[in-house]
Amino acid sequence: MFGDNEAEAGTKNATPAELLTPNAQGYQNEAMNSAVKEAVAMAVAEAVKSVFAGLAPVFQDMKLTPEKMNELKQPYIDPLIKSREDRENRNSRAQAEEQRKLDDLRKANCPHLDKSNNLALGLLRNFHDRNPRGVCMLCNDLIHPKEWRIGAPDNQTGETKAYLVPEHKDYGLVRRAISMIA
Numbered sequence: 001m002f003g004d005n006e007a008e009a010g011t012k013n014a015t016p017a018e019l020l021t022p023n024a025q026g027y028q029n030e031a032m033n034s035a036v037k038e039a040v041a042m043a044v045a046e047a048v049k050s051v052f053a054g055l056a057p058v059f060q061d062m063k064l065t066p067e068k069m070n071e072l073k074q075p076y077i078d079p080l081i082k083s084r085e086d087r088e089n090r091n092s093r094a095q096a097e098e099q100r101k102l103d104d105l106r107k108a109n110c111p112h113l114d115k116s117n118n119l120a121l122g123l124l125r126n127f128h129d130r131n132p133r134g135v136c137m138l139c140n141d142l143i144h145p146k147e148w149r150i151g152a153p154d155n156q157t158g159e160t161k162a163y164l165v166p167e168h169k170d171y172g173l174v175r176r177a178i179s180m181i182a
Helices: 006-012 022-062 066-073 079-109 171-181
Strands: 121-124 133-136 147-150 162-165
Touching: 121 171, 133 171
Parallel strands: none
Antiparallel strands: 121 133, 147 162
């Protein structure tokens, strides 16, 4: 197979003698090296281009945006702790609402009289309008006269409105206590 017929081999691959000189060999090597370098550079450029084309979506996801920076700045919150705190907050709000209803019921049903049927009111005379008020010592209810109050600010305009509050249903007891003193 290889080298069987030396005469044929010599005629097929015969290199002219002028191409075997050192100058000619150097020229061929230089030409071949530049062609190889160019082919390798093109192959590397194509490989890098295809790798980065495949990684472009990954790099896009890795890009730091202001939203991602804000998310990174926030501390880690354990979902179990968060759910427990939410549950406890709901329970405490429900308990506070129930306590408020019980206080309102207790104040509505309080006679404002102690065991010996005397008034259980403390008089307050140091309000800005100089009208007397009473505080029940049993239910801590503030018994007030007819008065003006300033409401919460409006969400749109921020303005507050004054409104007239009718006197407490038991304000007659405050009048009675004042008449007993005078």
